[in-house]
Amino acid sequence: MNSAADRHIYLDSAASTPVADEVIAEMLPYMKQQYGNPSSIHKFGRETTRGMQLARKRVADLIGASPREITFTSGGTEADNLAIKGVAISAKDSGKSRIITSSIEHDAVLEPCRDLEQMGFKVTYLPVTEEGMVRPSDLRDAMAKDVALVSIMYANNEIGTIQPVMELAKIAHEAEALFHADAVQATGKIPIDVKNLGIDLMSMSSHKIQGPKGVGALYVRAGVKLSPILHGGGQEASLRSGTENVPGIVGFGKACQLATEKMEEYRLYVSELRDYLVDEVASEIPHSRLNGSQTDRIPNNAHFTFFGVNGEDLIIKLDENGIAASTGSACSVKKQKQSHVLKAMGFSYEEITGSLRLSLGMQNTREEMDVAVAALAEIVSELRQLSPFKSKYA
Ligand SMILES: Cc1ncc(COP(=O)(O)O)c(C=O)c1O
Incomplete structure (x- = not known):
């Protein structure tokens, strides 16, 4: 895998996708x-x-x-x-x-x-x-x-x-x-x-x-x-x-x-990759949680809360490491408002703040998931060291 400087891992397919x-x-x-x-x-x-x-x-x-x-x-x-x-x-x-x-x-x-x-x-x-x-x-x-x-x-x-x-x-x-x-x-x-x-x-x-x-x-x-x-x-x-x-x-x-032609291939490939990512995050990053339905969910979506960190900081750090992610709606980022979706689901301020969406596509690989999870684990741990909740989560 390339170094962080020339790495390009796109985990924001819910925002937009490469044209085939x-x-x-x-x-x-x-x-x-x-x-x-x-x-x-x-x-x-x-x-x-x-x-x-x-x-x-x-x-x-x-x-x-x-x-x-x-x-x-x-x-x-x-x-x-x-x-x-x-x-x-x-x-x-x-x-x-x-x-x-x-x-x-x-x-x-x-x-x-x-x-x-x-x-x-x-x-x-x-x-x-x-x-x-x-x-x-x-x-x-x-x-x-x-x-x-x-x-x-x-x-x-x-x-x-x-x-x-x-x-x-x-x-x-x-x-x-x-x-x-x-x-x-x-x-x-x-x-x-x-x-x-x-x-x-x-x-x-x-x-x-x-x-x-x-x-x-x-x-x-x-x-x-x-x-x-x-x-x-x-x-x-x-x-x-x-x-x-x-x-x-x-x-x-x-x-x-x-x-239409590739839906089954897409579903199998992307959902397997997403499930792998979810399992890896659960095992590598303590105090993290998958949000949304465990069963009724589109194949490409993984949405997490990482307690004790700020999702916006996570995105910036991931970007510096060549990994594109999002907190959710691309439109909301420009409007600078907290997610109305997570609020409606009854999430606390802390749960909303620490949220991150990783959305996958056919271009992604298992190797990319490994690199992304390793980078995420390091960044989350770094940010927790700087957080006022350090003693709770670090
Ligand atoms: C659920 C949902 N509805 C509507 C839109 C808007 O679609 P478009 O970008 O084609 O205007 C989006 C885009 O992210 C979306 O996710």
């Missing part, structure tokens, strides 16, 4: 030769439309949908905004003015909900268990006739916990509400069949599954009524105006096709 070679190869012609606007009727336009059609089919195939139920967006954030605001605005005239979501959603869900509150809508934020799970009984108790939409994430971006989506969707439907899942962290990593699960709307993002950044999609079940939030030329069946990001969409489609 096959994806780049498929995108390139749509930047060089097939650069027409898909709305144009000439040959150049028809070529790009064909590329988009194939991509739409590949995205649909990954989640058991039909291609016409896929609306391309600029990413997961826009898909979430379109689902939440689109349903809320469309349902207003029918007297449904409430949304139910959870307290551990990504900001791409929470912020549009807060915006809707400013506009007079009501929003209920469900609590979660200490493993970050929404209790179906809490949703059942909160349901009423005025609920237009239930929006619960498929898998959490910080702790990786997978929600009981099928059960939650059923409860939403019993009260005649729609069910949206932010599946940005789950899509392509675990099998998802939207029809079987009863999902009405689902957000996806390309750059989490080895596709390019700045592209994603919203699955909208045929028959679901939605108001657009971007108005203009009427692209994407008038749901999302704006000239389409054709190279990005083509790349996203290829990434979805690869995810």
